Structures are given as C-alpha cells and as structure tokens.
Amino acid sequence: MSTLDYTDLGEPIRGPSAFTGDWRRFWNLTFTIARTEFKLRFYGSALGYVWTVMRPLLMFGVLMVVYSLGKLGAGVPDYPVMLLSGIVLFTFFTEATGGAVACVVARENFVRKIQFPRLAIPLAVVLTALFNLAVNFVPIVIFTAIYRIRPRLSWLELPLVVAVLIFFAVGFAMLLSALYVRARDVAPIWDVVCQVLFYISLLLIPIEKIGAHGRTLLHIWMLNPLADLIEQYRHAFIGQNPVKVPADASAAGWHFGGSSAAAAIGGYGELAIPMAFIVVVFIAGFVVFNRSAPHIADNL
Amino acid sequence: MPEYSGSGRPVIRVDDVSKSFRIPEEQMHTFKERALHPLRRSGHHTFPALEGISLDVRDGEFFGIVGRNGSGKSTLLKCLAGIYSATRGNIWMRGRMSPFIELGVGFNPDLAARDNVVLNGIMLGLTPREARARYEHVIEFAELEEFQELKLKNYSSGMHVRLAFAVAIQVDADILLIDEVLAVGDAAFQQKCFDVFNRLRDEGTTIVLVTHDMSSVTRFCHRAVLLERGKIVAEGAPEDVANRYLELNFNRDAPEHAAGAERTGSGAARIADMWCETEDGRQSEMVLQGQELRFCALLEFATEVEDPGLTLELENAEGVKVVVAGTNREHERTGRFEAGEQAVFSVSFNNLLAPGRYFAIVTVSRLGRGLEILDRSARETSILVQGSEAQGGVVDIPFQSAIERSPSTDRRPAKVG
Numbered sequence: 001m002s003t004l005d006y007t008d009l010g011e012p013i014r015g016p017s018a019f020t021g022d023w024r025r026f027w028n029l030t031f032t033i034a035r036t037e038f039k040l041r042f043y044g045s046a047l048g049y050v051w052t053v054m055r056p057l058l059m060f061g062v063l064m065v066v067y068s069l070g071k072l073g074a075g076v077p078d079y080p081v082m083l084l085s086g087i088v089l090f091t092f093f094t095e096a097t098g099g100a101v102a103c104v105v106a107r108e109n110f111v112r113k114i115q116f117p118r119l120a121i122p123l124a125v126v127l128t129a130l131f132n133l134a135v136n137f138v139p140i141v142i143f144t145a146i147y148r149i150r151p152r153l154s155w156l157e158l159p160l161v162v163a164v165l166i167f168f169a170v171g172f173a174m175l176l177s178a179l180y181v182r183a184r185d186v187a188p189i190w191d192v193v194c195q196v197l198f199y200i201s202l203l204l205i206p207i208e209k210i211g212a213h214g215r216t217l218l219h220i221w222m223l224n225p226l227a228d229l230i231e232q233y234r235h236a237f238i239g240q241n242p243v244k245v246p247a248d249a250s251a252a253g254w255h256f257g258g259s260s261a262a263a264a265i266g267g268y269g270e271l272a273i274p275m276a277f278i279v280v281v282f283i284a285g286f287v288v289f290n291r292s293a294p295h296i297a298d299n300l
Numbered sequence: 301m302p303e304y305s306g307s308g309r310p311v312i313r314v315d316d317v318s319k320s321f322r323i324p325e326e327q328m329h330t331f332k333e334r335a336l337h338p339l340r341r342s343g344h345h346t347f348p349a350l351e352g353i354s355l356d357v358r359d360g361e362f363f364g365i366v367g368r369n370g371s372g373k374s375t376l377l378k379c380l381a382g383i384y385s386a387t388r389g390n391i392w393m394r395g396r397m398s399p400f401i402e403l404g405v406g407f408n409p410d411l412a413a414r415d416n417v418v419l420n421g422i423m424l425g426l427t428p429r430e431a432r433a434r435y436e437h438v439i440e441f442a443e444l445e446e447f448q449e450l451k452l453k454n455y456s457s458g459m460h461v462r463l464a465f466a467v468a469i470q471v472d473a474d475i476l477l478i479d480e481v482l483a484v485g486d487a488a489f490q491q492k493c494f495d496v497f498n499r500l501r502d503e504g505t506t507i508v509l510v511t512h513d514m515s516s517v518t519r520f521c522h523r524a525v526l527l528e529r530g531k532i533v534a535e536g537a538p539e540d541v542a543n544r545y546l547e548l549n550f551n552r553d554a555p556e557h558a559a560g561a562e563r564t565g566s567g568a569a570r571i572a573d574m575w576c577e578t579e580d581g582r583q584s585e586m587v588l589q590g591q592e593l594r595f596c597a598l599l600e601f602a603t604e605v606e607d608p609g610l611t612l613e614l615e616n617a618e619g620v621k622v623v624v625a626g627t628n629r630e631h632e633r634t635g636r637f638e639a640g641e642q643a644v645f646s647v648s649f650n651n652l653l654a655p656g657r658y659f660a661i662v663t664v665s666r667l668g669r670g671l672e673i674l675d676r677s678a679r680e681t682s683i684l685v686q687g688s689e690a691q692g693g694v695v696d697i698p699f700q701s702a703i704e705r706s707p708s709t710d711r712r713p714a715k716v717g
Contacts, residue, residue, distance in 0.1 A: 011392075012315075012390035012391055012392050013382055013391050013392065013393050016382055016383055016384070016385060024427065025425060025427075028422050028427060028428055029422060029423070032418075032419055032422045032423075032428065033406075036408060036411070036415070036419055040408065040410055040411070109402070109405060109406075110405060110406060110423070111383075112378075112383065112401075113383070113399075113401045113402040113405045114381075114383070114399065114401065114405050114423055114424070115381050115382035115383050115399065116423070294385040295385070297378075297383050297384055298321055298322075298384060
C-alpha cells in the first residue's frame with residue numbers, strides 16, 4: 001500500500017458541513033427545494049396560489065371586524081392597510097421560523113443519504129416563505145390603491161426593512177433548526193413565542209395605544225425587534241404618525257417628530273438594542289448551525 | 301473476475317479512519333428532561349462503527365466492500381460520500397464523486413416524472429439546466445415514456461426504481477459510490493444496471509460497491525475488502541473475500557436459521573451436549589472435506605435404561621438425510637445405564653460430504669414394546685463442511701474415472717437378473 005504515490009491526492013475531504021465551496025450548487029439546491037415546496041403547498045386545491053393570499057386576508061377580515069368593534073383602530077390613520085401589512089410581514093416571519101424548526105429532521109432522508117451543504121434546508125424554508133410574502137404583497141397593493149395612499153419617496157426604505165426582517169428570520173431559522181435536532185421541545189416553545197409575538201408586535205394594537213400608557217412602556221415595548229420593524233415599515237409606508245402621549249409625558253420634554261422606530265424607542269442609541277439583538281441571533285444561529293452541521297446525520 | 305486495466309494510481313485513499321457513534325443510554329430529547337434531572341449526566345456509550353480502516357482504491361477500479369449487516373460497510377461508504385464525518389483519520393478523494401446511497405432522494409410523490417427528475421438531478425449535483433437537458437435520456441433509459449405525465453405516487457415500485465436509477469447514472473462522476481442498489485428492480489432491469497456499471501467501469505470510472513451479494517462481487521469487482529465489526533478482516537481478490545465472507549456468515553447465522561425440527565422424547569434420557577471433533581481432537585463447527593470426523597453426543601440418563609439405541613443423522617441444508625449412522629437397534633446390546641449416569645456416544649467417519657451445512661440429529665431410543673424415543677435432538681447443531689473439490693453431488697466419494705477407446709462389448713459385466 002505504501003508503495004503507491006499519494007502526493008497528488010490533494011487535501012483530505014471534509015465531512016458534511018453547513019456550506020461547501022460550491023455556491024452554485026448551494027443556491028440551486030436551496031432554490032429547487034423552496035420552489036418545490038411552494039408549488040406543492042396548495043397542490044391539488046382548486047384555488048391554488050389564491051390560498052396563499054386568502055390566509056392573511058381572511059385573518060385580516062376577522063380581525064378587522066373584531067377590532068373595529070373594540071375600537072382599537074379608532075383614530076389611527078389607514079388602520080386597515082397597516083393591519084394587513086403587519087399581518088403579511090408577521091406571517092412571513094412565523095412561516096420562515098416556524099417552518100424551519102423541524103425542517104432538518106423532516107428532511108432526514110436528504111441529510112442521511114446525500115452530501116450537500118446542510119444550510120440549504122433551513123434557507124429553503126425561508127425562501128419558500130419569501131415566495132409567499134411576494135404573493136401576499138398583491139392584496140397590499142390593492143388595498144393601497146383602495147385607500148388612495150400616495151406613493152412617496154420613503155417607500156424606497158421598505159425593501160430595506162423587509163431585508164432586515166429576512167435577516168432576522170434566517171438567524172432564527174438556523175438557530176431553531178439546529179437546536180431542534182437535539183431538543184424536540186423547541187417546537188412547542190417557539191409556537192408559544194410566536195403567539196406572544198403576534199400580540200406584542202404592533203399588529204393589532206397600534207403604537208398609539210401603547211404610547212397612551214406612557215413612554216416607559218413604549219420604550220420597553222419597542223425592545224421587540226419585530227415591533228420596530230413593523231413600526232418602521234409603517235413609518236416608511238404612510239409617513240409620520242404623531243403619537244399622542246399623555247400630557248405629562250409631553251411636559252417632560254418627550255416629543256415626537258413622528259413614529260419612526262427610533263423615535264418610538266427613544267433614540268438611535270436605544271434602537272441599537274433591538275438591532276443588535278437581530279445581529280446576535282443571526283450570528284448565534286450561524287455558529288450553532290455550523291457547529292452542529294457535521295453531526296446532524298449522526299444525531300437523527 | 302474482470303481484468304484491471306487502470307493506471308494503478310490511487311483515487312481514493314482511506315487512512316486509519318475510525319467512526320464512532322454516541323449512543324445515549326437514555327434519550328434526552330427535551331429540555332424538560334434536562335430541567336428535571338439537571339445533575340444526571342446524560343449517559344451514553346460509544347459505538348465504534350469503524351476502527352482504523354485503511355485502504356486504497358485505484359483509478360478505474362471496481363472495488364467491493366462486503367460485510368454482514370452492521371459490519372460498518374455502509375458507514376464507511378457514507379464517510380467516503382461525505383455524509384458522515386470520520387471521528388479519526390483522513391480520506392482523500394480525487395475527482396467528482398457521486399453517491400448512490402439511496403435512489404430517488406428528494407422524489408416527491410405528488411409530482412410528475414419531469415419535476416422529479418429535475419429535482420433529483422439537482423440533488424445529485426447537476427445544474428438545473430443540465431438536469432432538464434438530460435430528461436429525455438433519463439425517461440428513455442427508464443423505459444417510462446408512456447408514463448411521463450403520471451404522478452410518482454401512481455408509479456409501481458419497479459418504475460420508481462427505474463426512474464431513480466436512470467437519473468443517478470446521468471450524473472457524470474469519476475467515482476461512483478454504490479450501496480446495494482442492485483438489489484432492487486426486476487431481473488431485466490438489474491441486467492441493465494449491470495451493463496451500465498460494466499460500461500462505466502470500462503470507461504474508466506472508479507466504482508465502489510457495497511453489497512452482501514457475493515455473486516456481484518465476484519462478477520464485477522477487481523478487488524474487495526471484507527468488513528467485520530468495523531474492521532477489515534480480508535482484503536484482496538474478490539473470490540477470496542467472498543469465500544471468507546461465506547465462512548464467517550454461515551458460521552454465525554447457523555443457530556438462528558437452522559432451528560427446524562423440535563426436540564422430542566420421553567425424557568428417560570437426555571442429550572446434554574453435541575459437538576464435532578476433527579482429526580487433531582479440536583472441537584470445531586467447521587470441518588474440512590476428506591478429514592476424519594468424530595461426532596459426539598453427551599448423554600444423561602434420568603432413569604435406568606437397558607440397551608438404548610443410538611443414531612446420528614446428518615441432514616443437509618435442503619433437508620435431505622445424507623447420513624444415518626449408529627447402533628443397530630435390533631441386535632446390538634449397548635449395555636445398561638444407571639439413573640444419573642453419563643455417557644458419550646460418538647460416530648467417527650471420513651468426511652466425504654459435499655461442502656455445505658449439515659444438521660446433526662441424535663436420537664436415543666429404547667426397544668421395548670415398539671420403539672420408544674427417549675430423546676431426539678432438535679435440528680440445531682450443525683457442521684459446516686468446507687472444501688474445494690466439490691463435484692456437485694451430495695457426497696464426494698473417492699472414485700477413479702477412466703476413458704477407454706473402442707471398448708469391446710464383452711468387457712461390460714454381465715447383467716444379473
């Protein structure tokens with residue numbers, strides 16, 4: 001055996017990992033898995049893709065009825081459009097992260113049978129959710145037209161806000177899918193977290209209602225990165241919404257120029273906290289996934 | 301065995317590779333369990349699936365990895381394929397590698413053939429464009445032209461496999477890793493698969509085949525290794541490796557598979573043990589053809605027994621009674637045995653049996669009013685006869701053969717009766 005010449009064999013192969021050097025294959029895989037998932041979701045249903053749109057729309061309808069009875073949206077400009085936008089963005093986030101939780105385990109046959117960059121699986125889930133998000137923008141456009149909201153320059157900011165949201169979702173997708181391999185109760189925990197997030201991410205309850213209880217609460221409230229993103233989205237979409245705060249708060253020198261996320265949380269310095277959280281989740285997700293990727297096949 | 305015609309340069313080198321799996325004694329799959337028992341170390345033991353494997357596969361070689369279930373052969377293949385990372389050691393691989401660990405990875409039952417072919421092709425490393433371009437080829441090879449529009453869930457399992465195999469061979473690779481995919485499909489399709497492997501081999505593709513089908517190893521492989529409990533126990537020519545495999549395999553499996561006839565008897569005497577001794581007095585289950593054998597049974601008498609009859613029967617794997625030997629029931633006086641007495645009954649003979657497995661059945665009987673069976677052993681003790689001179693019969697008796705030209709008729713012995 002030793003008489004043979006190995007010198008031209010190069011580097012030893014590395015085992016499975018989150019990435020491989022071949023980016024094209026990585027992208028092809030991610031895209032193909034995501035596209036197939038997207039195609040199959042409503043496969044065989046009479047309405048097909050319409051259901052993608054129907055889900056947030058139906059939810060929006062129900063919430064509109066319930067909350068107009070509760071007068072939550074009273075005095076909030078363009079409440080329906082904001083409610084719908086919020087639901088669509090939030091739906092993307094829960095689909096991407098909630099779908100990612102069990103994805104690696106569900107795709108066990110891939111993981112155990114072929115060699116490929118493991119990260120393609122959670123990323124494909126986020127990508128599928130992104131396709132749905134794109135479809136869901138259609139009703140938003142329609143409602144925008146119905147409510148005669150004028151295009152404005154600040155709309156250019158919207159893709160940036162969505163990009164940060166995607167970044168956030170990818171971070172959680174990596175983190176949750178890697179943790180789920182080791183501890184299955186990530187799934188119910190994340191379910192509950194999403195439920196809670198739904199109520200505290202300024203979807204139903206607009207910022208005005210929170211602001212009415214004082215700025216401390218508002219500051220704390222805005223530590224939730226999703227609340228910041230949705231608020232910033234709203235700010236960019238329909239412009240400045242002066243937040244009405246109790247007179248005493250105002251007297252203390254707290255003043256709004258508008259309800260951008262930075263303003264709502266109390267300044268750019270404070271805004272750095274939720275933004276840093278997003279970055280931390282992403283890095284943590286990446287590190288955890290990258291470290292567990294070589295052993296995923298063993299642990300399934 | 302096919303001729304090896306490659307350059308002899310190694311394209312795969314496995315250097316001292318070990319792989320062990322951590323097997324938790326208790327599955328700690330939830331936070332709850334961890335929270336409830338924070339002090340309990342999640343106990344686990346390490347299961348070594350591969351230990352210190354080193355091998356080289358040369359350029360253009362058809363290389364076989366054989367072993368029993370659980371011997372680590374699939375683990376080794378998965379290490380080569382980059383699905384598992386080796387715990388220790390290194391693997392070098394030169395060239396584009398394509399694993400056939402499982403056919404049809406990513407196949408979706410709700411999609412038609414085209415989508416699945418593209419999907420699976422991309423999974424195996426083609427670009428979407430390549431995958432689409434090769435679709436016609438795939439469907440033609442799989443002979444599924446008429447069923448293209450059908451959803452995969454409506455395919456028969458054979459059609460499924462054909463499609464999957466057809467995709468897999470479209471992937472151009474310098475090194476193919478194949479895990480027992482030959483075991484599926486009907487005979488005609490299997491032949492087609494073999495033809496493809498032969499063609500690929502002749503084109504210079506290096507192929508590593510994992511199997512426990514010895515006939516495909518000897519038919520296709522240039523060289524093979526035998527794995528047993530994660531270690532290489534034999535390496536070299538496929539025939540030798542296959543023989544060694546059969547030896548190991550038969551040896552171990554015998555007790556599980558052989559249990560046929562039940563033990564019967566009145567219980568007045570008991571067969572406590574049975575074994576086979578070879579010429580040199582060694583106890584062995586494995587015996588060579590042509591050797592002197594002594595087959596022994598340890599008897600225990602529960603009651604007083606006078607003149608017991610003792611027989612040994614040897615049955616081959618097909619259940620044919622090849623040998624019956626023992627005391628003559630009618631006439632032989634074997635003596636009187638007290639209650640609690642032990643005795644060894646043995647039969648010696650020159651082993652003329654054809655290679656194969658033989659089950660030994662010993663019967664202790666007593667001639668009283670009719671024949672009373674005191675004990676008859678179950679069909680579970682066996683010997684494995686090995687030899688290379690098998691002629692194909694049930695026994696290989698010594699013989700001389702001769703050819704005589706233009707025989708005279710009167711040389712033939714006269715017919716009697």
